[in-house]
Amino acid sequence: MAAADELAFHEFEEASNLLAETPDAATTSGSDQLTPQGHVAVAVDSGGSYGAEEEAEESDRTALLQEEKQQPGFWTFGYYQSFFDVDTSQVLDRIRGSLLPRPGHNFVRHHLRNQPDLYGPFWICATLAFVLAVTGNLTLVLAQRRDPSIHYSPQFHKVTVAGITIYCYVWLVPLALWGFLRWRKGVRERVGPYTFLETVCVYGYSLFVFIPTVVLWLIPVPWLQWLLGVLALSLSGASLVFTLWPVVREDTSLVAAVLLSTVVLLHALLAVGCKFYFFQPLPLEHLAPPLQATSLPPDVLLPLTPGAKTT
Amino acid sequence: MAKAAESSGDPGTTSPRPLFAGLSDISISQDIPVEGEITIPMRSHIREFDSSTLNESVQNTIMRDLKAVGKKFMHVLYPRKSNTLLRDWDLWGPLILCVTLALMLQRSSVDSEKDGGPQFAEVFVIVWFGAVTITLNSKLLGGNISFFQSLCVLGYCILPLTVAMLVCRLVLLAEPGPINFMVRLFVVIVMFAWSIVASTAFLADSQPPNRKALAIYPVFLFYFVISWMILTFTPQ
Numbered sequence: 094m095a096a097a098d099e100l101a102f103h104e105f106e107e108a109s110n111l112l113a114e115t116p117d118a119a120t121t122s123g124s125d126q127l128t129p130q131g132h133v134a135v136a137v138d139s140g141g142s143y144g145a146e147e148e149a150e151e152s153d154r155t156a157l158l159q160e161e162k163q164q165p166g167f168w169t170f171g172y173y174q175s176f177f178d179v180d181t182s183q184v185l186d187r188i189r190g191s192l193l194p195r196p197g198h199n200f201v202r203h204h205l206r207n208q209p210d211l212y213g214p215f216w217i218c219a220t221l222a223f224v225l226a227v228t229g230n231l232t233l234v235l236a237q238r239r240d241p242s243i244h245y246s247p248q249f250h251k252v253t254v255a256g257i258t259i260y261c262y263v264w265l266v267p268l269a270l271w272g273f274l275r276w277r278k279g280v281r282e283r284v285g286p287y288t289f290l291e292t293v294c295v296y297g298y299s300l301f302v303f304i305p306t307v308v309l310w311l312i313p314v315p316w317l318q319w320l321l322g323v324l325a326l327s328l329s330g331a332s333l334v335f336t337l338w339p340v341v342r343e344d345t346s347l348v349a350a351v352l353l354s355t356v357v358l359l360h361a362l363l364a365v366g367c368k369f370y371f372f373q374p375l376p377l378e379h380l381a382p383p384l385q386a387t388s389l390p391p392d393v394l395l396p397l398t399p400g401a402k403t404t
Numbered sequence: 405m406a407k408a409a410e411s412s413g414d415p416g417t418t419s420p421r422p423l424f425a426g427l428s429d430i431s432i433s434q435d436i437p438v439e440g441e442i443t444i445p446m447r448s449h450i451r452e453f454d455s456s457t458l459n460e461s462v463q464n465t466i467m468r469d470l471k472a473v474g475k476k477f478m479h480v481l482y483p484r485k486s487n488t489l490l491r492d493w494d495l496w497g498p499l500i501l502c503v504t505l506a507l508m509l510q511r512s513s514v515d516s517e518k519d520g521g522p523q524f525a526e527v528f529v530i531v532w533f534g535a536v537t538i539t540l541n542s543k544l545l546g547g548n549i550s551f552f553q554s555l556c557v558l559g560y561c562i563l564p565l566t567v568a569m570l571v572c573r574l575v576l577l578a579e580p581g582p583i584n585f586m587v588r589l590f591v592v593i594v595m596f597a598w599s600i601v602a603s604t605a606f607l608a609d610s611q612p613p614n615r616k617a618l619a620i621y622p623v624f625l626f627y628f629v630i631s632w633m634i635l636t637f638t639p640q
Binding site: 220 | 522523526541614615621632637
């Protein structure tokens with residue numbers, strides 16, 4: 094009775110002690126008296142908590158199964174809400190996973206855990222588009238400081254161009270990739286292809302590394318800019334390749350090599366295209382017009398003087 | 405009915421009875437239908453109020469709406485945790501602010517430079533589609549704010565940036581130079597921070613706590629883009 098009172102007061106500590114003891118008690122046949130008492134004590138004194146835990150676990154499991162079973166139709170708001178079912182910590186974890194790709198770690202299986210979200214890709218693309226336009230404009234400002242003959246303009250049309258390019262890249266290239274992988278599905282037996290949204294997710298998160306790179310491209314040192322570009326491209330490309338490798342390695346080696354090199358090539362094309370369009374090497378452009386201007390006046394002056402003489 | 409009253413007493417011998425003494429003995433044998441009209445005095449008051457907004461002068465209507473908009477401007481300029489912006493939302497204020505900002509930011513039609521500032525339509529689209537996107541984002545993340553309430557808050561919180569635009573325009577009338585740019589940069593940064601604080605004060609409570617940063621970051625991006633457009637405005 095005293096033991097029961099003690100157990101009644103310090104419910105959780107004693108229950109955990111008993112639970113730790115019961116495996117030992119169960120294996121030894123000599124301590125038969127302990128096992129029924131231990132079990133009874135667990136049932137009676139912390140029966141509430143232990144039973145509740147079991148029930149809670151079971152109800153959680155059934156709730157999860159029910160959630161997996163019902164899928165709202167694509168015309169309902171709830172369907173799209175399921176793609177934004179992420180917390181701040183999850184988004185940050187996925188960004189970290191894309192920044193530091195490791196050979197064994199598959200981004201989709203390890204970080205996404207088959208729950209792709211659209212929040213990350215959408216807002217990373219929006220941020221990248223605006224950062225590209227803003228830093229491109231800032232380089233023009235800095236160039237004007239060094240060379241006052243350059244005419245500064247806000248260049249607002251670059252926002253539109255950046256937005257369209259980035260969003261088309263993140264939607265059309267994964268579409269092509271997903272289509273291609275599904276077409277080759279017959280060749281692979283073990284690993285199924287990723288869903289379309291998982292592919293979009295991988296591409297969207299892989300573009301995150303370009304955001305700090307673009308900001309650092311403000312530094313007007315050419316070799317540093319190329320170095321940063323190559324670094325960002327290798328990180329981003331590695332993340333894509335490590336994610337695609339488990340799916341592609343069962344295919345013929347030719348197809349695998351062509352696919353992976355196409356993916357990396359398209360990524361490189363995007364990076365280099367952005368570098369050249371938004372961060373144009375300005376001094377070369379603006380040196381040409383002054384040269385033409387200095388060559389004009391002698392030609393202009395000559396016809397004027399005969400004209401003045403004749404009139 | 406009459407039988408009971410007559411049988412209760414003799415007219416000659418009894419003392420004068422009180423007036424309704426026999427009423428307690430009366431039993432109503434038939435059901436007397438009770439009908440008629442019940443008029444509630446309040447109803448006529450409400451009718452008067454409804455017709456009065458139709459009959460009032462146009463000045464009264466406009467002044468009432470302007471006062472509501474002005475009251476909300478005050479709530480944005482001195483942000484406190486209050487429900488006024490959310491409870492009586494309206495989109496007049498955001499429209500006035502957006503049109504003012506777009507008119508001031510657009511490049512002049514004379515100068516058809518290819519890479520100039522934004523056109524009127526571009527500013528309008530950025531403000532309204534940006535606000536709609538942020539609202540959809542916040543609702544998809546599970547926030548419990550209604551669509552138009554969120555549009556209202558985001559639109560009204562452009563007020564500090566519109567004030568910054570006016571100040572920048574005035575500052576640009578002076579001679580250009582680094583001091584000019586520093587003053588404009590300082591004003592735009594202060595107003596940008598004010599917009600963010602004001603909108604966060606109203607919008608943050610509607611999100612679940614583990615997703616607040618996810619909902620606030622697009623607001624930050626939105627006001628950053630508008631501030632960038634204001635800062636890079638160069639008169640031609």
